[in-house]
Amino acid sequence: MARKTPDIPSASLADTAFMMLIFFLVSTTMDTDAGISRMLPPPVPKEEINDDQKIKERNVYVVLINKNDQLMVEGEPMHIGELKKKAKEFIENPADDPTLPEKKVEEVPFFGNYPVSKQVISLQNDRGTSYGLYVQVQDELAAAYNELRNELAQKKWGKRYDDLEKEQQDAIKKIYPQKISEAEPKNYGGKK
Amino acid sequence: MGKFRDGGKKEVPAISTSSLPDVVYMLLFFFMVSTTMKEVDLKVKMNVPMASEIKKLEKKSLVSYIYIGKPKEKFTKAYGTEPRIQLNDQFADVKDIAEYIDAERQQKDEKEIPLMTTSLKVDEDTKMGIVSDVKQELRKVSALKINYSTKKKVRNN
Numbered sequence: 509m510a511r512k513t514p515d516i517p518s519a520s521l522a523d524t525a526f527m528m529l530i531f532f533l534v535s536t537t538m539d540t541d542a543g544i545s546r547m548l549p550p551p552v553p554k555e556e557i558n559d560d561q562k563i564k565e566r567n568v569y570v571v572l573i574n575k576n577d578q579l580m581v582e583g584e585p586m587h588i589g590e591l592k593k594k595a596k597e598f599i600e601n602p603a604d605d606p607t608l609p610e611k612k613v614e615e616v617p618f619f620g621n622y623p624v625s626k627q628v629i630s631l632q633n634d635r636g637t638s639y640g641l642y643v644q645v646q647d648e649l650a651a652a653y654n655e656l657r658n659e660l661a662q663k664k665w666g667k668r669y670d671d672l673e674k675e676q677q678d679a680i681k682k683i684y685p686q687k688i689s690e691a692e693p694k695n696y697g698g699k700k
Numbered sequence: 701m702g703k704f705r706d707g708g709k710k711e712v713p714a715i716s717t718s719s720l721p722d723v724v725y726m727l728l729f730f731f732m733v734s735t736t737m738k739e740v741d742l743k744v745k746m747n748v749p750m751a752s753e754i755k756k757l758e759k760k761s762l763v764s765y766i767y768i769g770k771p772k773e774k775f776t777k778a779y780g781t782e783p784r785i786q787l788n789d790q791f792a793d794v795k796d797i798a799e800y801i802d803a804e805r806q807q808k809d810e811k812e813i814p815l816m817t818t819s820l821k822v823d824e825d826t827k828m829g830i831v832s833d834v835k836q837e838l839r840k841v842s843a844l845k846i847n848y849s850t851k852k853k854v855r856n857n
Binding site: 526532533535537543544546636639643646647651 | 717718720721724725727728731732734735736737738748749751752753754755756757760763817819820822823824825826827828829831832835838839840842843844845846847848849850852853855
């Protein structure tokens with residue numbers, strides 16, 4: 509005759525569960541990691557540094573930040589709020605202004621022959637610049653590129669850039685390549 | 701047995717606690733799924749800047765972290781108030797970064813090394829000098845993929 513096994517008391521189940529819950533609350537964090545992704549330029553051996561790669565002045569958008577966190581763009585002081593708009597104008601050069609970057613007709617999938625602007629943004633900061641402003645400038649410049657890409661995607665396919673297929677994104681990337689070049693930091697502000 | 705009886709204390713029935721474990725388990729699973737383990741104990745003050753054009757870091761296992769900021773109050777006596785670098789659980793110098801990246805690489809598979817990202821968690825008020833030094837050091841060891849850790853900002857234009 510099978511004997512009935514006694515019931516396991518389940519009153520302490522809640523306590524165990526609580527204990528595990530508290531352990532997880534204490535030892536974990538909620539925040540997901542996100543940020544601005546960048547590639548650093550590969551290291552260059554000392555002997556090979558040369559200035560052969562001359563880029564025409566009209567193709568370069570010079571952004572300088574000094575140690576007092578002031579911005580100078582193309583020789584003019586500028587407020588950070590205007591940077592995105594001005595950078596977009598520079599990158600796109602809609603009216604083929606001769607002071608803005610030149611364009612080179614290139615074969616781009618989906619678009620056929622498309623005039624691609626030869627823009628480069630040069631960003632230079634001082635050792636005394638605050639990191640907060642530096643990230644803000646990087647963010648504004650990235651926003652300028654992303655907005656242009658979005659606008660083009662809307663015009664061509666009526667979709668947001670993020671919703672496009674991989675090939676379509678690559679085509680747009682070819683038209684608006686993100687070229688942000690960072691100069692080696694200089695110590696303009698004297699001793700820090 | 702009258703239907704209307706006042707007076708006479710009525711006992712409130714005890715609330716059944718048999719579903720309490722279920723509720724707690726539900727909370728537990730929620731937290732287990734939605735959170736991640738803390739990487740290190742922060743020894744520097746950290747208030748990362750805000751940005752809108754951000755990307756989520758994928759593959760947590762391939763990310764190494766470098767923290768830069770002012771030492772927390774309890775460490776100011778030993779380490780001063782100037783921004784310092786923290787690697788793993790201790791303060792470090794710029795020259796220690798190469799070693800740190802190397803150690804991180806050794807734990808990974810060889811073909812995963814090019815995919816490794818270095819996440820720079822830097823306090824807003826830090827000067828760029830120390831950040832530039834770190835970046836130069838990372839270039840030297842060819843850890844070129846970096847990510848400036850930021851909080852999400854919603855742009856209104």
